[in-house]
């Protein structure tokens with residue numbers, strides 16, 4: 454679709470006509486970082502504001518959430534038809550808002566004007582005022598994506614692109630028979646709906662949606678979503694819900710004073726460097742740690758129980774490596790335990806008949822029914838706990854080593870890549886920083902696991918187990934674990 458856009462300079466007019474209050478604060482179209490990078494638009498205080506003082510107030514009717522979409526659908530037959538047909542998408546808070554955003558984009562294009570789609574509402578104007586070029590990884594070129602090899606973002610992006618494509622295909626299949634969708638979206642005209650439009654709606658939502666306080670859900674809050682990010686120590690404003698009116702307020706952080714001319718900033722969650730680029734397309738200029746990364750794990754191909762484990766494991770197949778509040782590197786994974794035990798330890802699977810006559814796969818631990826999400830706690834209470842933990846530590850450490858090697862091997866390609874319209878400077882820079890920060894975290898995690906491994910190898914349980922394995926290999930049947 455040819456997107457209809459308005460300059461950000463017009464946002465204050467939109468704000469005025471939609472009862473958004475700016476308390477001596479202005480919307481600026483360009484704010485530069487200390488390192489010279491452009492943050493896009495932002496909010497600036499026009500006078501000094503003390504702790505807790507309001508900066509912006511947005512009426513609750515302007516919060517764009519799944520509930521708002523449902524409310525609009527009650528009064529708009531075309532939107533209702535869309536929401537009902539694409540039920541799988543409209544039941545999810547994120548995709549419900551995405552549907553609404555592409556519906557507003559559709560209302561705005563000239564080729565839909567004759568269809569009298571929708572009715573005059575603030576969100577059609579809001580969508581025109583949002584940036585239409587967003588530097589999120591879902592818009593990276595093929596050359597830029599190659600620079601991600603070895604980072605945790607590479608895999609996250611692959612998965613994201615697959616899921617966006619799947620959502621778009623579902624949308625197409627679900628709405629193919631709705632006349633207005635057929636005519637405007639799916640006929641082969643210049644203005645038809647494409648995957649790029651769906652990606653744009655996703656990027657708008659992902660980079661702007663806020664988790665609202667007081668269980669008010671997740672939503673996009675116009676104007677407050679102009680606040681840029683600053684780190685934990687530097688941000689100066691927070692948002693809250695006004696108890697009486699339900700309005701969303703942006704107020705000065707309790708221990709701060711915002712000076713005249715100072716930028717108003719909030720903190721976008723506490724995710725790691727990968728999450729920051731994934732959801733917002735930038736890295737803090739002062740970031741000195743990747744903070745966390747998620748690496749995928751799989752059950753080895755030669756594991757005889759592999760298929761059953763994959764079917765029953767409910768956890769995300771991976772490990773999260775993170776730096777805790779006391780700057781220690783830690784790891785957590787509920788999945789890895791499935792890779793650490795087998796039949797000889799006491800794990801088994803059985804196919805049982807259900808009352809309806811269907812076959813159902815069940816897990817057993819030492820001949821007792823195993824509730825699958827309790828595997829980790831069961832193993833941590835077992836007599837052979839240290840053995841299982843040692844296997845988990847080795848598995849995670851090997852995964853970290855493989856990731857680190859991939860990152861190191863692809864470094865020459867990163868360094869020798871020349872900037873062009875296929876590799877933008879604004880993308881090259883953050884990726885380089887991410888590569889450096891993740892390498893640092895992987896190295897620290899590897900060393901931490903090495904210490905954990907050394908500690909476990911001192912354990913009597915492990916010593917006895919290895920001695921037993923040694924004795925068994927001297928007789929024909931046994932194969933000891935390799936913890937080298």
Ligand SMILES: C[S@@+](CC[C@H](N)C(=O)[O-])C[C@H]1O[C@@H](n2cnc3c(N)ncnc32)[C@H](O)[C@@H]1O
Pocket residue numbers: 486490491492493494495584588660661678679680681682683732733734735736737
């Ligand atoms: C919620 S919007 C904030 C308003 C945005 N600047 C705009 O013009 O629409 C989030 C986006 O602003 C930009 N941004 C926010 N904080 C930033 C920062 N500290 N450095 C660089 N870009 C930033 C990123 O593009 C991010 O995806």
